[in-house]
Amino acid sequence: MERLSVSSFYLLLFSFFFAFADAGSIGVNYGRIANNLPSATKVVALLKSQGIDRVKVFDADPSVLKSLSGSGIKVTVDLPNELLLAAGKRPSFAATWVEKNVAAYYPETQIEAIAVGNEVFVDPHNTTKFLVPAMKNIHEALVKSNIHSSIKVSSPIALSALQASYPSSAGSFRPELVETVFRPMFDFLRQTGSYLMVNAYPFFAFESNSDVISLDYALFRENPGVVDAGNGLRYFSLFDAQIDAVFAAMSALKYDDIRMVVTETGWPSKGDENEIGASLENAAAYNGNLVRRILTGGGTPLKPKADLTVYLFALFNENKKDGPTSERNYGLFYPDEKKVYDIPFTVEGLNNYRDHRSPVSGNKPVVKKAPIKGGGGVTKSTTGNTWCVANGEAGKEKLQSALDYACGEGGADCRPIQQGSTCYNPNTLEAHASFAFNSYYQKQSRAGGSCYFGGAAYVVTQPPNYGECEFPTGY
Numbered sequence: 001m002e003r004l005s006v007s008s009f010y011l012l013l014f015s016f017f018f019a020f021a022d023a024g025s026i027g028v029n030y031g032r033i034a035n036n037l038p039s040a041t042k043v044v045a046l047l048k049s050q051g052i053d054r055v056k057v058f059d060a061d062p063s064v065l066k067s068l069s070g071s072g073i074k075v076t077v078d079l080p081n082e083l084l085l086a087a088g089k090r091p092s093f094a095a096t097w098v099e100k101n102v103a104a105y106y107p108e109t110q111i112e113a114i115a116v117g118n119e120v121f122v123d124p125h126n127t128t129k130f131l132v133p134a135m136k137n138i139h140e141a142l143v144k145s146n147i148h149s150s151i152k153v154s155s156p157i158a159l160s161a162l163q164a165s166y167p168s169s170a171g172s173f174r175p176e177l178v179e180t181v182f183r184p185m186f187d188f189l190r191q192t193g194s195y196l197m198v199n200a201y202p203f204f205a206f207e208s209n210s211d212v213i214s215l216d217y218a219l220f221r222e223n224p225g226v227v228d229a230g231n232g233l234r235y236f237s238l239f240d241a242q243i244d245a246v247f248a249a250m251s252a253l254k255y256d257d258i259r260m261v262v263t264e265t266g267w268p269s270k271g272d273e274n275e276i277g278a279s280l281e282n283a284a285a286y287n288g289n290l291v292r293r294i295l296t297g298g299g300t301p302l303k304p305k306a307d308l309t310v311y312l313f314a315l316f317n318e319n320k321k322d323g324p325t326s327e328r329n330y331g332l333f334y335p336d337e338k339k340v341y342d343i344p345f346t347v348e349g350l351n352n353y354r355d356h357r358s359p360v361s362g363n364k365p366v367v368k369k370a371p372i373k374g375g376g377g378v379t380k381s382t383t384g385n386t387w388c389v390a391n392g393e394a395g396k397e398k399l400q401s402a403l404d405y406a407c408g409e410g411g412a413d414c415r416p417i418q419q420g421s422t423c424y425n426p427n428t429l430e431a432h433a434s435f436a437f438n439s440y441y442q443k444q445s446r447a448g449g450s451c452y453f454g455g456a457a458y459v460v461t462q463p464p465n466y467g468e469c470e471f472p473t474g475y
Helices: 006-020 038-048 062-065 081-089 090-101 127-143 175-192 202-208 240-252 280-295 396-407 429-443
Strands: 024-029 052-057 074-079 111-116 150-154 157-158 162-164 195-199 257-267 309-312 385-392 455-459
Touching: 024 280, 052 309, 074 081, 074 090, 081 090, 081 127, 081 162, 090 111, 090 309, 111 309, 127 150, 127 175, 150 175, 150 195, 150 257, 157 309, 162 240, 175 195, 202 240, 280 309, 385 429, 396 429, 429 455
Parallel strands: 024 052, 024 309, 052 074, 074 111, 111 150, 157 195, 195 257, 257 309
Antiparallel strands: 385 455
């Protein structure tokens, strides 16, 4: 029997996995707020060349819908926010809109969904009260055209519609929207067999909380994970945690049978100086690892069987968008159709995909050489080893929580810090946490991200000195 090489073995395993695993689907948002984009015909050719078989547009532009005719690409069109009032108050308006913008192109153009508005709750024009009536009127228009069984109606919500999102198990919707919007919307989605559309951007959460959120956790890279104290589930990506917060909010209202589609998510390849994390490498890592995460099957920790359809934002960099620099740099492609960075969009493309992490970037732990607070000092070391110690500035609550995890589920060897043992003294939270964190770090072979603990730990290059206690450098 011929012995497989390591690479051949993993390729075979990879192919076997894909042959039998259910998986999600990847689409892309095709925005056009720019003056230098290729023609719609060229865009359709680009989509097909990349194996992208789902696209979402932000209107129902005739040239785009005509170009998509016969392409085999599934399409989600949008009824813009400014038309919500008319569509919600006048069924005749909704019927005419559907006739001109949907029925006129279907089925040659494979329209599969209509997004009624976009992030309506944050729209300054305050059209929220017209949202559900507009959705119902659009659906009724589809019924009259006898295409309602093939085309779903929904509306994308932003995560700002949540009152709470951390931990994920505590997810809940804003109280003022529950009875007025969400219950009637979910009733409608349930009755019509549709799904909730959600726009989720881990970038925004990381940018605002980079001091406590691991970059590896945000980019789907290897990390020790975060345990949800409410349900005990461990999360290895911020994306999953955000999606499960929405699932938890739906479950709290007894609508956990409704499916979800992520209609927007992405990461900018460039940003202003204060837009922490906006870089080409991070954008490539987020989107590339997300594609792998979705196409390899499996749902979220809370909904493990809920394979997701996810639309990347966006197809192109759009040079006429307002706002910070990042807003014009979410594109997967430049206007000349060249890739901003190289990531796959198909299962086949994943065979050669690697997250090309720079050795000087990513979630590199902070390396400190200053003396350790709390009674410990450092001495010079030339061994090249590293240790993990507690960050005394993290606060007692965070340190205690991280210590409990390390000595419990984390599997750290905490016997030496028990009373009467060699490392019990100095009997301080910081000293005990340092020993436990280092034990975990060494057991994980000092892997990147294993000395983080939500910002409660950092790496040092000299051995910690806490009395008679010796910190191990390996197991």
